[in-house]
Amino acid sequence: MAVRVQEADFDVGAELARLTDGNRRIGGLAVFVGLVREMHVREGYHRDLVDALTLEHYPGMTETALQEIEAEAQKRWPLEATLIVHRYGRMEPGERIVLVAVGSPHREAAFEACEFLVDWLKTKAPFWKLEDTPKGEQWVGAHQEDDAAAARWEKK
């Protein structure tokens, strides 16, 4: 059960090995790795090239928000292991931004909780993306699809 916010890249293999090491109750590990894409999606289709992305965050609040999201996932599913690593700072296309890994005795809970964590961290953790494009810098706006994806996990 861990949350890390860091500027440095991470080694996915090493992170997953450390997460599951010594826990024999884990039967399935679901993993999401977010990468910097070279094309920016605007109005539903790919338009502008992106040279780099700079992620700003709110130190302190970011960690608290991610821990709360992680705790919520543990309340909803029987999880043996969870890990969220989110980077900040400047990244170029192809670089890793975020790692979410969830281990559970069975795959259904792992898949669902992993998707939940990604959906909620996109809309509930204080990160902002600034794109460096050939036309200059521009802040990324919120996507309605992300809000809809996060909303489907809200308890009725």
Add this chain to the structure above:
Amino acid sequence: MKVRYFAWMKKTVGVPEEEVTPPAGIDTVGDLVVWLRGRSPGHAEALAEGGAFGAAVDQRTATFDVKLAGAREVAFFPPFTGG
């Protein structure tokens, strides 16, 4: 109290953070927004009515009806775009 701004709001306001002492009667986040608008044209633009921005009080997401009593840090920011 300290007021902090993030992403594009920082540039529009002109500073990343500032110490402010709101007068009596500024009780909620919404009151503070209205009061801050009067500080400069940049504040007025960043915190414009109907603008897409949210707030946090002492590093927890807060709606505009949240009371400021005892708050040490209030932050304003555009919608989150992480992940």
